[in-house]
Amino acid sequence: MNKSHPTSIVCDQCYTRVDIPALDHCQEAFCPTCEHAMLTFRKFGSEHSLAFAISALVLLVLSLPFNFLIFKSNGQQHSINITDTLNVLINQDYLSLALITALAILIIPLIVLTGIAVLSAGYLRQRRIRLFKPVYHTVNNLMQWSMAEVFMVGTLVSLIKVTSLADVAYGASFYAFIGFAVCLTLAMVNYDRNRLGLWLYKGALPAPKPLTEAGASASIQRTYALLLVSALLYIPANVLPIMHTELFGRDEPNTIIGGVISLWQSGSYPVALVILVASVVVPVAKILILGWLNYTVQRRYQRRKRSRVKFYRVTEAIGRWSMIDVFVVAILVGLIQLGNTISINPGPAALAFCAVVFVTMIAAMTFDARLIWIDRKAIDE
Numbered sequence: 001m002n003k004s005h006p007t008s009i010v011c012d013q014c015y016t017r018v019d020i021p022a023l024d025h026c027q028e029a030f031c032p033t034c035e036h037a038m039l040t041f042r043k044f045g046s047e048h049s050l051a052f053a054i055s056a057l058v059l060l061v062l063s064l065p066f067n068f069l070i071f072k073s074n075g076q077q078h079s080i081n082i083t084d085t086l087n088v089l090i091n092q093d094y095l096s097l098a099l100i101t102a103l104a105i106l107i108i109p110l111i112v113l114t115g116i117a118v119l120s121a122g123y124l125r126q127r128r129i130r131l132f133k134p135v136y137h138t139v140n141n142l143m144q145w146s147m148a149e150v151f152m153v154g155t156l157v158s159l160i161k162v163t164s165l166a167d168v169a170y171g172a173s174f175y176a177f178i179g180f181a182v183c184l185t186l187a188m189v190n191y192d193r194n195r196l197g198l199w200l201y202k203g204a205l206p207a208p209k210p211l212t213e214a215g216a217s218a219s220i221q222r223t224y225a226l227l228l229v230s231a232l233l234y235i236p237a238n239v240l241p242i243m244h245t246e247l248f249g250r251d252e253p254n255t256i257i258g259g260v261i262s263l264w265q266s267g268s269y270p271v272a273l274v275i276l277v278a279s280v281v282v283p284v285a286k287i288l289i290l291g292w293l294n295y296t297v298q299r300r301y302q303r304r305k306r307s308r309v310k311f312y313r314v315t316e317a318i319g320r321w322s323m324i325d326v327f328v329v330a331i332l333v334g335l336i337q338l339g340n341t342i343s344i345n346p347g348p349a350a351l352a353f354c355a356v357v358f359v360t361m362i363a364a365m366t367f368d369a370r371l372i373w374i375d376r377k378a379i380d381e
Contacts, residue, residue, distance in 0.1 A: 006019070006020060006021050006022050007019075007020050007039070007198055007203060008020065008204075009038050009039065009194060009198075009205055010205070010207050010208055011031040011033065011034060011036055011038060012036075012208045012370075013031070013034050013036045013309065013369045013370060013373075014031060014033045014034040014036065014309075014369070014370060014372070014373035014374070015208065015211070015370050015373065015374055016031055016032070016033040016034070016373075018031055018032065018038060020038065020039055023039065023040075023041035024041065025041065025042060025043040026041070026042060026043075027040075027041055028040045028041075033373060034305070034306065034309050034369075034372075034373060035306065035309075036309075038194060039192070039194045039195060040192050040194075040195070041192075041195070042190060042192070045190050045191075045192055045195070046120045046123045046124050046190075047120075047124065048186070048190040049116055049120045049187050049190035049191045050116075050117055050120035050121055050124065052183045052184075052186040052187035052190060053113045053114075053116040053117040053120065053183075053187040054117055055179075055183040056109075056113050056179075056180050056183035056184045056187055057110070057113050057114070057117070059176050059177070059179040059180035059183060060106070060109065060110065060113075060177075060180045062172075062173070062176040062180075063082060063173045063176035063177040063180050064081060064082055064083060064173065065081065065173070066081060066171050066172040066173040066176070067079045067080070067081055067171025067172065067173060067174075068080055068081045068082055068084075068085075068171050068173040068174050068177070069155075069159075069168055069169070069170060069171060069174060069331070069335050070168065070169040070170075070171060071162070071167075071168055071335045071336055072167045072168075072169070078335065078336070078337055079171065080334045080335055081171070081173055082105075082106070082173065082177070084334055085101070085330055085331065085333070085334030085335075086098045086101060086102055086334075088333055088334045088337060089101070089330060089333060089334070089346065092333070092345055092346065094346050094350070094351075096351060097326075097329075097330065097346060097350055097351060097354065098330075100326075100354055101151075101326075101327065101330045103145075104145065104146070104147040104148075104150075104151065104323065105147060105148050105151040105327075108142050108145050108146045108147075109146045109148050109180075109184055111138065111139075111142055112139055112142050112143055112146050112184075112188070113184060113187060115135045115136070115138055115139035116139060116187050116188070116191050118132070118135055119132060119135060119136060119139065119191075119196055120191075120196075123196060123199055128199075128200060132200055133200055136193075136196060136197065136200055139191075139193075140193050143188060143191075144316075144320060144361070145320070145361075146184065146188075147320055147323055147327075148177075148180060148181045148184050149181045149184070149185055150320060150321055150323050150324055150327060151181075151323075151327045152177065152178060152181045153274075153321075153324055153327075154323070154324045154325070154326070154327030154328045154330075154331060155174075155177075155327070155328075155331050157271055157274060157275065157324060157328050158327075158328045158331040158332050158335070160263075160268055160271045161259075161263070161268075161271075161328070161332065162332065162335070162336065168335075208370075211368065211370055211371075211374060215368070216297075216368065216371055219366055219367060219368040219371065220294055220297065220298050220371075222363075222366045223290065223294045223363050223366050223367045224291075224294060226359050226360070226362055226363035226366060227287055227290055227291050227294070227360075227363050229359050230283070230287055230355075230356050230359040230360045230363065231287055233352050233353075233355045233356045233359065234283060234284070234287070234352075234356050236348065236349060236352045237256070237349050237352040237353040237355075237356050238255060238256055238257060238280075238349070239255070239349075240255070240347060240348045240349040240352065241253035241254055241255055241347035241348070241349055242254060242255060242256050242259070242325065242329055242346075242347045242349040242350050242353065243329045243332065243333070243344055243345065243346055243347050243350065244344070244345045244346075244347055245342070245343075245344050246342065246343045246344070246345070247342050253347060254347070255349065256275070256279050256280065256325060256349065256353070257280070259275060259325075260272050260275050260276045260279075260280070263275065274324070275324065275325055275328075278321050278322050278324045278325065279322060279324065279325040279353070282318055282319070282321065282322050283322050283356055283357070283360060285315070286315045286318075286319055286360045286364070287360060289311050289312075289314075289315050290312075290315060290360070290363055290364060290367060292311075293308055293311065293312055293367065293372070294367060296308060296372075297368075297371035297372060305372050305373060308372050309369060309372050309373075312364075312367070312369055312372070315364055316364045319357065319360055319361045319364060320357065320361060322353075322356070322357045322360075323354070323357050325353065326350055326353055326354050326357070329344075329346050329347075329350050330346075332344045333345060333346050
């Protein structure tokens, strides 16, 4: 098929119905009101998403059984694979952190990739079955919680942190996981949710749930509550140590800011800036921006609508990257376990910071972007 079919879609961010003409290869249709990307046509999009999804699933399997990283210090050697990292966290009574890591980098990506593969294969064969609709909604809801690429960046940051302590070698699973993260990203890039939705629902996507005054008020109140919780959690996340380094029996607690300072002092300026932005600037900025956006819709502010929705999309897109520091802790805890010589253990701030990231992500989901565009005086008319 060289062109997509013309269709009509209701924008889920501003509630505008848009008539979309037939699209050529690599063309994208945007909402004329809020500039939200509504539909993309790639000539071989389904073939590519299926191929990348299957490749990512194979590489995910290959990334589990072999060595991921090998740590050598003072004649001692310790190697880990990904499951070893989870086991170390569990053995140190951090079951919740192990579960979060497993969900974010293994289980949720597995579900998303399987769903993309199933839907793409069904689309290519033009066979609809009842199971496809719940699979479609599951994939759409879980995609933003898949963090394999964030974990990979966290791994690279952790390697820079430990190079001053010892030698680190890469195992076969390390390269397999890089391939898995790349293929996962490409599978999601080629996955066009609206195009598949139009096919599943036979040319007419279900209209977004109508917005009522009661629904608008509930959205505003939930968002405020979640932002307050995240702001309170942010205090222990930065005051308490995120990890403990035991060097020759001496315990050295490390906070997020302390880690940034030590990286800067050691000359690792790019890594220090990455951690500073991801772990300090992004969470604070997200809380402030979402609070400001919530206030503007509560006060029925009608100006600068496009600027406000752009701020919202940026906060929604970058929020999960704050998990870099948590994944750095998970990798270092699993990798550096050499008894009294040198060991790293997680601190209480790791869970608090996880909670900050997740609560702000949920706050972005509960904020109804349609409130930026819809005149609430006309909602119930």
